[in-house]
Amino acid sequence: xxxxxxxxxxxxxxxxxxxxxxxxxxxxxxxxxxxxxxxxxxxxxxxxxxxxxxxxxxxxxxxxxxxxxxxxxxxxxxxxxxxxxxxxxxxxxxxxxxxxxxxxxxxxxxxxxxxxxxxxxxxxxxxxxxxxxxxxxxxx
Amino acid sequence: xxxxxxxxxxxxxxxxxxxxxxxxxxxxxxxxxxxxxxxxxxxxxxxxxxxxxxxxxxxxxxxxxxxxxxxxxxxxxxxxxxxxxxxxxxxxxxxxxxxxxxxxxxxxxxxxxxxxxxxxxxxxxxxxxxxxxxxxxxxx
DNA sequence: TAAAAAGATTACGTTTACGTTAACGTTATA
DNA sequence: TATAACGTTAACGTAAACGTAATCTTTTTA
Numbered sequence: 001x002x003x004x005x006x007x008x009x010x011x012x013x014x015x016x017x018x019x020x021x022x023x024x025x026x027x028x029x030x031x032x033x034x035x036x037x038x039x040x041x042x043x044x045x046x047x048x049x050x051x052x053x054x055x056x057x058x059x060x061x062x063x064x065x066x067x068x069x070x071x072x073x074x075x076x077x078x079x080x081x082x083x084x085x086x087x088x089x090x091x092x093x094x095x096x097x098x099x100x101x102x103x104x105x106x107x108x109x110x111x112x113x114x115x116x117x118x119x120x121x122x123x124x125x126x127x128x129x130x131x132x133x134x135x136x137x138x139x140x
Numbered sequence: 141x142x143x144x145x146x147x148x149x150x151x152x153x154x155x156x157x158x159x160x161x162x163x164x165x166x167x168x169x170x171x172x173x174x175x176x177x178x179x180x181x182x183x184x185x186x187x188x189x190x191x192x193x194x195x196x197x198x199x200x201x202x203x204x205x206x207x208x209x210x211x212x213x214x215x216x217x218x219x220x221x222x223x224x225x226x227x228x229x230x231x232x233x234x235x236x237x238x239x240x241x242x243x244x245x246x247x248x249x250x251x252x253x254x255x256x257x258x259x260x261x262x263x264x265x266x267x268x269x270x271x272x273x274x275x276x277x278x279x280x
Numbered sequence: 281t282a283a284a285a286a287g288a289t290t291a292c293g294t295t296t297a298c299g300t301t302a303a304c305g306t307t308a309t310a
Numbered sequence: 311t312a313t314a315a316c317g318t319t320a321a322c323g324t325a326a327a328c329g330t331a332a333t334c335t336t337t338t339t340a
Contacts, residue, residue, distance in 0.1 A: 017286080017287080018286090018287070018288095019286070019287080028328080028329075029286095029287080030328065030329065030330085031327085031328065031329095033288085033289090034327070034328060038327095046336090046337095047336095048287085048288095048335075048336045048337075049287085049288065049335080049336080050286085050287055050288075050335095050336070050337085051287080051288090063260070066253050066256070066257060067257070068211075068327095069211060069250065069253060070210075070211050070250060070253055070254060070257065071208075071209060071210050071211025071212075072211075073326075073327095074326075074327075075326090080261070083261075083264050083268075084264060086268065089275075090272060090275045090276060093268050093271055093272050093275070094272065096268060097265065097268050097269070097272070100261055100264060100265050100268070101265070103261055104258065104261050104262070104265075107254050107257060107258045107261070108258075110209065110210060110254055111251055111254050111255070111258075113206050113209060113210055114210060114247050114250055114251050114254070115251070116206070117203075117206060117207070117210065117247060118244065118247045118248075118251075120203070121220070121223075121240055121243055121244050121247070122244070124223050124224060124240060125237065125240050125241070125244075128223075128226065128233050128236060128237050128240070129237070131233055132230060132233050132234065132237070135229075135230045135233070136230060157316080157317085158316090158317070159316070159317080167298095168298080168299075169316095169317080170298065170299065170300085171297080171298065171299095173318090173319090174297070174298060178297095186306090187306095188305075188306045188307075188317085188318095189305085189306080189317085189318065190306070190307085190316085190317055190318075191317080191318090208297095213296075213297095214296075214297070215296095281339105281340105282339100282340095283338105283339090283340080284337100284338080284339080284340090285336100285337080285338070285339085286335105286336080286337070286338080287334100287335080287336070287337085288333100288334080288335070288336090289332100289333085289334085289335100290331105290332085290333090290334105291330100291331090291332090292329105292330085292331085292332105293328105293329075293330070293331095294327100294328085294329070294330095295326100295327090295328090295329095296325100296326085296327090297324100297325095297326095298323105298324085298325095299322105299323075299324070299325100300321100300322085300323070300324095301320105301321090301322085301323095302319105302320085302321090302322105303318100303319095303320095304317100304318080304319090305316105305317080305318070305319100306315100306316075306317065306318090307314100307315080307316070307317090308313100308314085308315075308316085309311105309312100309313090309314085309315095310311100310312090310313090310314095
C-alpha cells in the first residue's frame with residue numbers, strides 16, 4: 001500500500017515535493033529549481049536538505065507559469081510577485097503602487113491586443129469557410 | 141530640401157525601406173532581416189537588391205510584433221500568418237480551420253488569464269493603499 | 281536493511297531571438 | 311561626382327530559459 005509521504009490534514013495536502021509539483025504543472029524539476037535560483041520561489045528545506053513546498057509556494061508557481069504564458073519575462077514576473085511582500089516605508093509602497101499601475105495598464109493593453117488578434121483570426125476563419133463551401137459545393 | 145525616396149500617392153506612403161520600418165516600430169533592422177530569414181516576411185527587392193516593403197508587409201510586421209508581445213513564439217506566429225495564404229485543396233483548408241479554432245481557444249484562455257492576473261494586481265493595490273493610509277495617518 | 285527511486289548540486293549544452301562587427305555594394309545629396 | 315548615409319550578406323557573440331549528464335545524498339520500499 002502506498003503511504004502518504006507527509007502530513008495530510010482532512011484530505012487537504014499541505015506540502016509538496018518538487019516532483020509532485022513538476023508533475024502537476026507539467027514542467028521539469030529543473031525548471032522549478034531554476035525559478036528558485038532566480039529568487040522566484042523560496043521553499044523550505046527538510047532535515048535532509050530536500051525542498052518542501054507549501055500551498056503558498058504552489059500558488060506562486062502557478063502565478064509564475066501564468067505570467068509566462070502571458071508573455072512576461074521571469075524578471076518581470078519576479079517584480080510582480082515581489083509586490084506581495086512589500087513592507088516598510090511609505091516611499092517604497094508608493095513606488096510599488098506606481099509599478100502596479102503600470103503593469104495594470106500593460107495588462108489592459110494586452111487584453112485589447114488579444115481581442116484584435118481574435119478578430120483577425122475570426123475573419124480568416126470566415127474566409128476559409130467560404131472558400132471551403134465553394135470547393136465542396138462544386139465537388140460533392 | 142529632403143526629397144521623398146519613393147513614389148507617394150496623394151499623401152499615402154506605399155513602400156518603405158527597412159530602416160523606416162525599424163524606426164516606426166522601434167526595432168532593429170537586424171530583427172526585420174531575421175524575420176525574413178524565418179520566412180515571416182518576404183519583401184520584394186529593388187534593382188540594387190535592397191528590400192522594398194509594401195503596406196501589406198508592414199501590416200504583417202505589425203502582426204508579428206503583436207504576437208510577440210502576447211507571448212507567442214516566432215514559429216507560432218509564422219503558423220498563424222500562414223493561415224492568410226492557405227489555398228488549394230479542401231483538406232488543407234480544413235486542417236487550417238482546425239488550427240485556427242485551436243488558436244482561438246488559446247486566445248480566449250489568455251484573455252481569461254489576463255483578467256485573473258488583473259484581479260490579483262487590483263487586490264494587491266487595495267492592500268497597499270490601505271497600508272499606506274495607516275502609515276500616512278500615523279505619520280502626517 | 282539493501283536496492284531502487286527521488287532529490288541535490290554542479291557544470292556544461294541547447295534553443296530562441298536577436299546583437300555586433302566586418303567587409304563590401306547602393307543611394308542620396310552637397 | 312564624391313562622399314556620407316544606408317543597405318547587403320556572413321559570421322560570430324549573447325542573454326534568457328531551460329535541458330542533460332554526472333556524481334553524490336536522502337528517502338522509499340521490497
